Amino acid sequence: MGEEVAKSLKPGEVFVKIVKDELVDLLGKEDEPLIVVKPMTIVMMAGLQGSGKTTTAGKLARLVRKKYGLKPLLVACDVYRPAAIDQLKQLGKELNIEVYSEGKSNPVEIANNAVNYAKEKGYNYVLIDTAGRLHIDEALMEELQNINETVNPNEILLVVDSMTGQDAVNVITGFNEKLPLTGAILTKLDGDTKGGAALSIRHLTNIPIKFIGVSEKMDGLEEFYPERMANRILDMGDLMGMIEKAEGLMDDEEALKAAEKMQKGKFDLEDFLVQLNQIKKLGPLENILKMLPGAKKMGLNNVNIDPKQMAHIEAIILSMTPKERRNPDILKASRKRRIAAGSGRSVEEVNRLLKQFEQMKIMMKRFKDGNFKIPF
Ligand SMILES: Nc1nc2c(ncn2[C@@H]2O[C@H](COP(=O)(O)OP(=O)(O)O)[C@@H](O)[C@H]2O)c(=O)[nH]1
Ligand SMILES: [Mg+2]
Numbered sequence: 001m002g003e004e005v006a007k008s009l010k011p012g013e014v015f016v017k018i019v020k021d022e023l024v025d026l027l028g029k030e031d032e033p034l035i036v037v038k039p040m041t042i043v044m045m046a047g048l049q050g051s052g053k054t055t056t057a058g059k060l061a062r063l064v065r066k067k068y069g070l071k072p073l074l075v076a077c078d079v080y081r082p083a084a085i086d087q088l089k090q091l092g093k094e095l096n097i098e099v100y101s102e103g104k105s106n107p108v109e110i111a112n113n114a115v116n117y118a119k120e121k122g123y124n125y126v127l128i129d130t131a132g133r134l135h136i137d138e139a140l141m142e143e144l145q146n147i148n149e150t151v152n153p154n155e156i157l158l159v160v161d162s163m164t165g166q167d168a169v170n171v172i173t174g175f176n177e178k179l180p181l182t183g184a185i186l187t188k189l190d191g192d193t194k195g196g197a198a199l200s201i202r203h204l205t206n207i208p209i210k211f212i213g214v215s216e217k218m219d220g221l222e223e224f225y226p227e228r229m230a231n232r233i234l235d236m237g238d239l240m241g242m243i244e245k246a247e248g249l250m251d252d253e254e255a256l257k258a259a260e261k262m263q264k265g266k267f268d269l270e271d272f273l274v275q276l277n278q279i280k281k282l283g284p285l286e287n288i289l290k291m292l293p294g295a296k297k298m299g300l301n302n303v304n305i306d307p308k309q310m311a312h313i314e315a316i317i318l319s320m321t322p323k324e325r326r327n328p329d330i331l332k333a334s335r336k337r338r339i340a341a342g343s344g345r346s347v348e349e350v351n352r353l354l355k356q357f358e359q360m361k362i363m364m365k366r367f368k369d370g371n372f373k374i375p376f
Pocket of ligand 1: 047048049050051052053054055056132187188189190191212213214215216220
């Protein structure tokens with residue numbers, strides 16, 4: 001409110017800037033040390049199953065050895081799945097870092113024994129890999145609380161899968177209420193998720209986000225930068241611009257009718273023609289593609305679409321009888337030749353259009369059946 005807009009800027013740009021600054025503020029946390037270093041540092045990982053605890057424990061062990069010259073020990077406290085212990089051992093082998101394991105015994109005791117073992121052997125950074133469940137669960141929380149009370153870690157890191165959607169709120173609150181978390185790590189940011197979970201973490205807890213996971217490999221751990229995350233979250237193309245433009249020009253009723261027909265699998269060439277004309281009103285297709293979220297990533301920001309091609313398609317469809325447009329399957333070779341001649345295009349082009357339309361219908365059917373995912 002009350003913000004001045006410089007003459008050289010558009011209000012929309014200023015608005016986005018304000019939102020971005022707020023995001024950076026929300027995401028950032030002043031002067032938190034990334035790595036806590038004590039004469040003997042004990043770190044406990046916490047998070048749901050599959051969030052990336054084991055992988056991240058390995059990455060962290062590697063990082064503290066490399067950057068801080070520490071001597072890490074990995075501790076296998078996920079005793080419920082034999083594969084979990086093997087997974088950690090495998091990582092330890094790859095990194096040449098020792099893994100403390102007692103196989104399938106009591107996780108609280110293992111953690112406690114591991115700390116004693118570390119002291120004995122001169123390790124100074126103990127990373128406890130814990131079990132997770134698919135959902136927040138009482139027994140799991142109790143186990144983590146017991147480990148916490150017994151070994152008294154310097155850090156409890158919440159590992160959050162950035163692809164967790166709405167459930168992130170429950171997960172974060174669930175762990176935050178039961179454990180004195182000291183930081184969070186957001187994993188799998190190499191995927192195409194925006195990382196909105198970062199906002200949930202910062203909004204729901206007081207803990208800093210320290211690192212992000214950017215690959216499955218052991219070097220895929222980066223420092224968290226609020227500014228970069230804000231940019232990532234805001235990079236939604238000019239979706240708003242596109243929506244406004246479309247709202248102003250498209251005929252809502254026509255669009256609704258078309259959508260209904262697509263859903264019923266009854267979309268025909270006649271409807272396609274109506275849609276083509278609607279899209280034409282939006283201006284050059286390149287400009288519309290550019291506005292799509294993720295356009296840059298998909299390489300849509302500099303495609304060239306020949307406006308003539310759209311005119312050709314239109315000409316071909318217009319040369320068909322309404323009956324043919326509604327049911328192109330009835331087109332025989334002679335009629336295709338006639339349509340080609342009438343529209344001034346080749347028979348191949350007529351065939352190509354029919355084929356593309358057929359493919360489009362298959363896609364729409366998938367959409368209708370619910371196994372088609374829009375990439376944003
Ligand atoms: N692409 C990607 N995959 C990750 C990342 N972190 C973990 N993973 C993968 O996610 C899966 C679950 O990780 P894991 O460490 O076993 O999760 P845990 O059950 O919490 O211990 C594994 O296939 C990992 O390779 C990451 O930052 N990027
Ligand atoms: Mg694990």
